[in-house]
Amino acid sequence: xxxxxxxxLEALKDIGRIVAATMQAMAGAMEPGMTTAELDEIGRExxxxxxxxxxxxxxxxxxxxxxxxxxxxxxxxIPGPRVLATGDLVNIDVxxxxxxxxxxxxxxxxxxxxxxxxxxxxxxxxxATQIGIDQVRSGRPLGGIGEAIGQFASKxxxxxxxxxxxxxxxxxxxxxxxxxxxxxxRGERRRIRKGMVLTVEPFLSQGALWAADGGxxxxxxxxxxxxxxxxxxxxxxxxxxxxxxxxxx
Numbered sequence: 725x726x727x728x729x730x731x732x733l734e735a736l737k738d739i740g741r742i743v744a745a746t747m748q749a750m751a752g753a754m755e756p757g758m759t760t761a762e763l764d765e766i767g768r769e770x771x772x773x774x775x776x777x778x779x780x781x782x783x784x785x786x787x788x789x790x791x792x793x794x795x796x797x798x799x800x801x802i803p804g805p806r807v808l809a810t811g812d813l814v815n816i817d818v819x820x821x822x823x824x825x826x827x828x829x830x831x832x833x834x835x836x837x838x839x840x841x842x843x844x845x846x847x848x849x850x851x852a853t854q855i856g857i858d859q860v861r862s863g864r865p866l867g868g869i870g871e872a873i874g875q876f877a878s879k880x881x882x883x884x885x886x887x888x889x890x891x892x893x894x895x896x897x898x899x900x901x902x903x904x905x906x907x908x909x910r911g912e913r914r915r916i917r918k919g920m921v922l923t924v925e926p927f928l929s930q931g932a933l934w935a936a937d938g939g940x941x942x943x944x945x946x947x948x949x950x951x952x953x954x955x956x957x958x959x960x961x962x963x964x965x966x967x968x969x970x971x972x973x
Contacts, residue, residue: 725894740969764803814869
């Protein structure tokens with residue numbers, strides 16, 4: 725989507741606020757012994773209270789209101805009977821629509837203490853995402869997002885998953901521009917337009933290169949097996965830089 729009117733921006737800010745608040749509330753409610761289904765139900769209730777619809781459910785008939793991926797699961801984890809435990813890395817991905825406008829956000833959270841290497845991975849995952857966001861400005865190369873993230877990841881000794889990309893969003897969960905690489909990609913010639921709405925969501929890892937089918941038709945796993953974190957925001961490109969729609973209120 726490309727924004728051309730102020731009311732479109734306001735509507736996107738509203739749904740961006742809703743998904744950000746839902747994700748943060750879910751993260752705050754996590755505790756050892758809780759199932760991912762119970763955590764998802766918290767998200768479902770919050771979205772419904774705000775008059776929002778789960779985008780994975782409405783778009784793809786996903787079997788959950790949110791995606792919750794734990795440890796070896798990279799993305800699209802189905803909420804269910806899995807019990808959360810101290811030391812888990814839990815990725816919460818919340819996307820929803822309201823009044824025909826969509827926003828998408830996600831983050832990886834630590835449930836209690838984790839090894840220093842995973843603390844560093846989480847911290848650097850957030851940094852990588854911000855580095856990508858900083859490249860969003862009208863007229864700039866779309867490939868600059870992945871180039872900047874890739875330079876950071878390489879210097880810090882990380883890998884980036886190369887089959888899970890950022891995407892356009894706004895009037896649908898996934899729309900043009902599709903498959904925006906968050907890694908250095910030769911041949912990427914598209915440019916960022918003023919008012920373009922897109923996500924920035926690198927998957928930073930300690931060695932994984934791909935997201936592989938986990939066998940249930942939805943959940944993706946790291947390949948080769950290694951810890952992965954993901955942080956995601958929905959962004960609007962302007963002449964002055966990015967407007968982040970999914971910051972916590």
